[in-house]
Amino acid sequence: MSTFDEYAALARQLAAHRRENDRDAAAEAAHRRALHGTLDQLGHRLTAQGHRLDQLGQALGVTPPTASGPPTASGPPTASGPPTASGPPTASGPPTASGPPTAPGPHVAPGPHVAPGSEVASGSHVASGPHVASGPLVASGPHAASGPSTSAAGPGVPASGGEPAGALAEAHRLTDEADRLVAHTEAVAHRPPLLPTWSPPARALIVYVGCALAGVVLMLAMVVASDLAVVGLGALYAATCAGLPVLSFLAGYLVLGRWGRPALGTEAPPRFAPLGFVICALLVPLAYCAYLLVFRLLP
Structure with missing residues (x-):
């Protein structure tokens, strides 16, 4: 080609x-x-x-917590500088060879020998005299590196971040x-705190019936007091026919106005006042008539 x-x-x-x-x-x-x-x-x-x-917090009267923000780092620690020796090394004397004499070689200047590319740390090997390196210098002190340098973030921390598409999918979810x-x-x-799953007519019915039953209990207490000559018959009849029904109706009306209103909403809740008045006006006197029929008229 x-x-x-x-x-x-x-x-x-x-x-x-x-x-x-x-x-x-x-x-x-x-x-x-x-x-x-x-x-x-x-x-x-x-x-x-x-x-x-x-908007929901303002409508519900809840004050949102104020975020103080993420903590700010003051900065990475800075090194004060490489450790320096307190003085030049002093030779303690000429080295003595315990083996056979070595062949003459090139003249080497006396002083500590530093191998190219190696690190010098405080507390590492310091020559006590003329030293000829026959290979790369390996430090035996505590600062000797036993392998390749690791990331500053520590082991187990990936160098790059996660996949952006995966992070966005998780944020979308x-x-x-x-x-x-x-x-x-x-x-x-938007639902009232009182019986939230019930319909408004059913809620009003159960509230008025409960208040009327409370009036019946008070009526029975007044009947016992009338038997003990504490309350007169006139006061008992007035309370049974007018006082207790009206109080029961007012109690139910106020309960529906207080706990029948949803948290979100300014309109007045339905209270069904005619239904409540009929229930309270009939239940208390009918309960007194049933008491008379069972305990007084029947032998």
């Missing part, structure tokens, strides 16, 4: 690689635009959720869950 043919083949290969790189760059740009669009959408949704939660909880909170806040 001639040189021109080799050049043409390499040019075609280079053009193919360039087109592939262009396609990868375009796909990466589209992926980033999609991620940015999703991030902006989540930001708008979270902002709307924050406003809605503030949490945002949907927050929307569902906000909708559930609004639905609960």
Whole structure:
């Protein structure tokens, strides 16, 4: 193959690689635009959720906690400088060789020898005289590195962050869950605290009947007091026919106005006053008549 043919083949290969790189760059740009669009959408949704939660808190009379913000770091610790020796090393004397004499070599200047690329730490090996290194210097002190240097973040911490698409998908799921909880909170806040799952007529009926039964209990207490000559018959009849029914009706009316109103809503709750008055006006006297029929008139 001639040189021109080799050049043409390499040019075609280079053009193919360039087109592939262009396609990868375009796909990466589209992926980033999609991620940015999703991030902006989540930001708008979270902002709307924050406003809605503030409105719910103001309507319910709940003061949101003030965020103090994340703690700010004062900065990484700075080293005061490399450890310095207190003075030049002093030779204790000429070294004595215990083995056979070595071959003469090039002249080496006296002083501590530092191997290129090695670290010098305080407390490491210090020569006591002329020293000739026959290989790389290996420190035997506590600062000797036993392997490749690790990341400052510590073991087990990945150098790069997680996948952005996975993080955005998790944030999208949490945002949907927050929307569902906000909708559930609004639905609960639009229901009264007293028997929230009951309909308004059923709630009013059970409240007025309960207050009327409380009036019947008071009426029986007055009957016992009348038997003991503590309360006269006139007061007993007046309380049974007028006083206790009216008090029972007012109690039920106030209970429905206080605990029958939803947390969210300014309109007055339905109290069904005619129904309550009829129940209280009939139940207490009928209970007294039943008492007379059972315990007084029948032998």
